[in-house]
Ligand code: AMP
Ligand code: MN
């Protein structure tokens with residue numbers, strides 16, 4: 001059973017259309033595919049699931065929040081896309097994204113960059129706007145050399161463009177997911193650059209607020225990390241999830257369908273679906 005429960009489309013900051021994503025996932029042998037765009041479910045709405053009958057599509061979302069002023073992502077899996085509580089929450093997050101993009105632009109302009117809001121908005125088009133669109137604009141307009149540089153110097157964790165205001169609190173986000181019948185997953189716990197102790201505190205806070213599962217595997221990673229996170233999930237009584245966090249072809253650390261098996265002593269999040 002190959003499950004990839006964390007992927008992006010061009011509804012947010014991914015490159016492929018939902019149809020292309022599903023086609024490619026099926027070709028890669030994925031049995032269970034969750035589409036988890038940032039703060040939107042619009043990618044799932046128009047998708048014809050019959051194009052790949054052997055690949056089950058799980059409606060999902062990746063919602064942004066904060067914990068102790070650190071930007072945290074929570075994945076909602078197996079959600080009812082028509083649930084009104086969740087839809088209202090998504091609208092709130094999308095309004096937050098727009099406010100946030102104005103502040104990001106202001107901060108980038110202060111650093112001397114030009115046309116940042118118009119440039120990012122234009123690149124985003126109908127997609128949900130995010131920091132990658134700002135980074136892409138800076139690179140495309142010749143103001144920064146590479147996407148990597150844009151994040152490392154201006155938009156990444158702790159840099160001026162890393163604006164974390166406006167997001168809904170973690171407990172609200174978990175509640176929306178539950179109202180929509182979904183499972184709340186703490187996404188990529190190793191990517192917040194926390195100490196082991198802080199990661200444990202975050203995981204316990206997430207569990208205490210009703211969280212269901214820990215994402216033990218995020219793309220290509222050291223098996224010892226998987227083992228460590230598996231133990232953490234078991235200690236905290238959380239289920240286990242896994243995904244590539246695929247955004248686009250050509251990123252060897254996040255390949256669609258390249259997801260290692262979960263540790264045998266963990267309970268997969270899909271067990272109770
Ligand atoms: P946002 O959702 O606006 O907060 O933007 C976060 C997204 O930016 C992540 O989901 C990644 O897709 C992307 N991202 C974060 N850090 C980097 C980085 N160092 N290089 C390239 N993309 C990044
Ligand atoms: Mn992303």
Ligand code: MN
Pocket residue numbers: 062073187188
């Ligand atoms: Mn994420």
Ligand code: MN
Pocket residue numbers: 006007008062245
């Ligand atoms: Mn993601």
